[in-house]
């Protein structure tokens with residue numbers, strides 16, 4: 316099997332390669348092609364992966380090649396991972412800063428920041444999808460590029476069901492709940508999770524046919540002992556009768572998180588920009604001993620994970636992240652399980668971003684949603700699910716309407732459509748604010764020059 320990673324110089328690539336190194340089964344990925352526009356990032360990443368291969372001692376480590384030629388990277392690929400960041404972390408920092416200056420949430424994927432990120436990413440991924448359809452028509456495309464929901468939907472216009480979006484947050488949430496409930500074999504639990512990317516709820520967790528979630532919701536001590544429980548608080552979780560994805564903290568505690576983000580010295584994007592600048596310089600420095608690039612990556616990753624959503628935890632009045640919440644194995648394990656299920660026709664159930672079809676009656680068939688899917692050699696098939704409660708219908712449909720305006724703006728190049736995208740988002744509270752946001756973003760991002 317051949318895997319091509321678009322955005323192959325990206326920081327999370329070693330997670331994926333690490334998972335591949337642990338896979339020795341028949342039909343495993345044996346060749347990895349890294350594609351990136353930036354030669355320095357590619358070189359640094361190639362070193363980290365070489366260190367990983369050496370450290371693993373595996374005789375069958377997947378061969379790694381790097382290229383800056385997109386069509387060459389795509390040709391012959393069985394799987395394509397799309398993990399690009401249009402505008403880089405500098406762009407993310409601007410997305411966050413400009414929104415916060417306007418008094419609304421500035422975050423990578425949620426609210427105004429996510430709309431700005433979508434507006435500059437959608438035209439790029441549409442073109443990428445066309446190139447994939449031409450150069451690798453039989454490849455399966457796994458999208459990690461954020462904002463993952465709207466980006467997967469844009470790519471599916473070109474690639475249909477051959478593109479599947481993934482995110483680690485529902486998996487992490489499901490695993491934490493299963494552990495708390497003492498579920499012996501979490502892979503056998505049925506997690507009733509549904510919504511959009513970064514906007515979903517666990518509404519039940521069935522083991523042996525019985526829903527165990529009510530037991531958790533009734534138990535204050537258990538609720539206060541894991542990340543989402545601490546973020547939202549026992550009372551609010553009981554009011555909802557569900558456990559929301561951690562990203563819903565930005566909605567349910569919006570004013571508080573906006574204030575905390577405004578008061579933080581630096582946005583998350585700016586912190587990561589500086590942190591990663593240091594990492595790439597260190598990993599790319601010539602004449603380093605074997606293992607040094609991997610050690611630098613590992614240190615950087617640990618610091619990144621420990622500080623994830625720290626302002627949200629501050630708002631909730633909870634301390635450091637727990638060891639168990641830090642445990643990785645999300646993102647890369649979902650990707651590996653997905654590839655296995657498709658390549659070997661090993662049936663699996665995974666929470667993925669796919670076209671709705673008739674799963675949620677409040678959305679049309681083309682809308683990409685995040686929901687448990689049955690995966691086999693024919694792709695990912697969303698599993699039927701109970702209707703959303705009214706409060707969730709409200710959020711899901713209004714955010715989808717904002718995403719649709721992003722897709723329309725990226726196709727038409729119309730500023731009015733872009734203003735509509737910001738204004739329709741439930742976390743942007745005025746059309747006037749939406750107009751000023753667009754002016755601010757257009758002045759900052761060259762990737763928005765197409766809007767007239």
Ligand code: G6P
Pocket residue numbers: 423461482483484583587619623624
């Ligand atoms: C989670 C989300 C990703 C997101 C990341 C941001 O893993 O699922 O979609 O990109 O968090 O984390 P960061 O460390 O970049 O703030």
Ligand code: MN
Pocket residue numbers: 463481482483484513
């Ligand atoms: Mn995600």
